[in-house]
Amino acid sequence: MAKEKTAYVCSSCGYDSPKWIGKCPACGEWNTFAEVRLGPKKAVGSLRSSTPSTPFADSGRSPVAMSHIPTADDPRINLHDAELNRVLGGGLVPGSLTLLGGEPGIGKSTLLLQTILGLKERRILYVSGEESARQIKLRADRILGLDNPPATEPSADGPGADFAQAAAAHVLVVCETMIETIFKHIETVQPELLVIDSIQTIATENVESSPGSVSQIRECAALLLKYAKESNVPVLIIGHITKEGSIAGPKILEHMVDTVLQFEGDRQFMYRIVRAIKNRYGSTAELGIYEMLHNGLRPVANPSELLLSQDAAESGLSGVAVACAMEGARPLLIEMQALVSTAAYGTPQRSATGFDMRRLNMLLAVLEKRVGFKLAQKDVYINVAGGLRIADPATDLSIIAAVLSSNVDMAIDRTICLCGEVGLSGEIRPVSRILQRIGEAEKLGFKEIFIPRANLTGLDTRKFGIKVVSVGRVDEALRTLFG
Numbered sequence: 001m002a003k004e005k006t007a008y009v010c011s012s013c014g015y016d017s018p019k020w021i022g023k024c025p026a027c028g029e030w031n032t033f034a035e036v037r038l039g040p041k042k043a044v045g046s047l048r049s050s051t052p053s054t055p056f057a058d059s060g061r062s063p064v065a066m067s068h069i070p071t072a073d074d075p076r077i078n079l080h081d082a083e084l085n086r087v088l089g090g091g092l093v094p095g096s097l098t099l100l101g102g103e104p105g106i107g108k109s110t111l112l113l114q115t116i117l118g119l120k121e122r123r124i125l126y127v128s129g130e131e132s133a134r135q136i137k138l139r140a141d142r143i144l145g146l147d148n149p150p151a152t153e154p155s156a157d158g159p160g161a162d163f164a165q166a167a168a169a170h171v172l173v174v175c176e177t178m179i180e181t182i183f184k185h186i187e188t189v190q191p192e193l194l195v196i197d198s199i200q201t202i203a204t205e206n207v208e209s210s211p212g213s214v215s216q217i218r219e220c221a222a223l224l225l226k227y228a229k230e231s232n233v234p235v236l237i238i239g240h241i242t243k244e245g246s247i248a249g250p251k252i253l254e255h256m257v258d259t260v261l262q263f264e265g266d267r268q269f270m271y272r273i274v275r276a277i278k279n280r281y282g283s284t285a286e287l288g289i290y291e292m293l294h295n296g297l298r299p300v301a302n303p304s305e306l307l308l309s310q311d312a313a314e315s316g317l318s319g320v321a322v323a324c325a326m327e328g329a330r331p332l333l334i335e336m337q338a339l340v341s342t343a344a345y346g347t348p349q350r351s352a353t354g355f356d357m358r359r360l361n362m363l364l365a366v367l368e369k370r371v372g373f374k375l376a377q378k379d380v381y382i383n384v385a386g387g388l389r390i391a392d393p394a395t396d397l398s399i400i401a402a403v404l405s406s407n408v409d410m411a412i413d414r415t416i417c418l419c420g421e422v423g424l425s426g427e428i429r430p431v432s433r434i435l436q437r438i439g440e441a442e443k444l445g446f447k448e449i450f451i452p453r454a455n456l457t458g459l460d461t462r463k464f465g466i467k468v469v470s471v472g473r474v475d476e477a478l479r480t481l482f483g
Helices: 045-050 082-088 108-117 133-144 159-168 179-189 214-231 252-256 303-307 310-315 357-371 393-408 434-443 474-482
Strands: 005-010 033-038 097-102 124-128 171-175 193-197 235-239 259-264 271-279 287-293 296-299 320-327 330-342 350-353 378-384 416-418 448-452 467-471
Touching: 005 214, 033 214, 082 259, 082 271, 082 287, 082 296, 097 108, 097 214, 097 252, 108 124, 108 133, 108 193, 108 235, 108 296, 124 133, 124 179, 133 159, 133 171, 171 179, 179 214, 193 214, 214 235, 214 252, 303 330, 320 393, 320 434, 330 393, 330 434, 350 357, 357 378, 357 393, 357 474, 378 393, 393 416, 393 474, 434 448, 448 474, 467 474
Parallel strands: 097 235, 097 259, 124 171, 124 193, 193 235, 320 416, 350 378, 416 448, 448 467
Antiparallel strands: 005 033, 259 271, 271 287, 287 296, 320 330, 330 378
């Protein structure tokens, strides 16, 4: 019997070593080497017969003049989801490999399942390595609204059963974890869209390590990529993430795929965010927002209306300012909440939820040094309403206004929104996409918007139905707000 061979592979970059080492010499990460078993190499050419090829699949075997390469663009696949289409850059590209990652229970499988249920014009193969077919059917019934039958249940051939069969007849489900068997099903079904849930559960016979290992994920992803490019069939795969928040498996997985989507959100809040970390066919600046409901995820077309609290507007609470932020290319009006109180202990507390803590300390230093408000003996707490995390520096002015509003216990008029980046010398620096910010505030019924004075260059404020107030320094903006 031949001796079993082992090697150690870095889970970050895929570098292999005959023995365990603490620091990877390729990527510099520590404690990332895992032991894998090496089996005899098997020919992977047998898989070519199970992956249908396009007329131009063999043209890449030899050098081809660039002028002879066909450039006919395939139309993007409309997913019937405005948020997901926007993040992908206009729809799903045929022949692309898309990876969707997120925390456990955040709704990755629900998002993909409700998306493919709406693609009734395409034949879809859903490969599940984690759930049974019955569990997937129960989730599909919940998404379609068939999980609450009426008091008098219809017969099996009643209209409800007909609707359920018609709604999901184009989705074929198979529960399988071996990639070779999956390709046999692909050859039989000939799908127009392939979904893999999840890549960490898929294994190949060519590698003897357990499913989810670095080598298994790398080999299975390479076979799926080869199938997608040769057949021109888009492939959607779900990936787990580690406790650090990165995609589980080798880093090469993110390099191999065409698009990496990150599904974010706190399970304690109703909102979920889809953002593109990598996109070869579109921008990575777009953002999609969903609301988690009992029957699935609902796309939020106008998130600003949901992120603004009407109760605070009616009661006139202090410590609340509305910021006009940009998430990618999308303007959002978000409540910035602040609470300033006397420190109960010797060291004042600083806490921020959804906002950078280091930037908060910088803004408090500017407020004390340039404006003259002493907050050294005060506890300061910042919260971004709705559970979002905002990194736009244009929210600086609203943070300072909310902190001062809570400190002096004076409410800011809720018909005013603010945008502006604050510098260390107390100046208000210009921000990007000012026209979109003003337009969003005007659309939601705000009467005034504070913008940096430098953004007035070439801007005609007379065409807006909202009063545009320009400010150059922090103290000038606070005097205008509080008198």
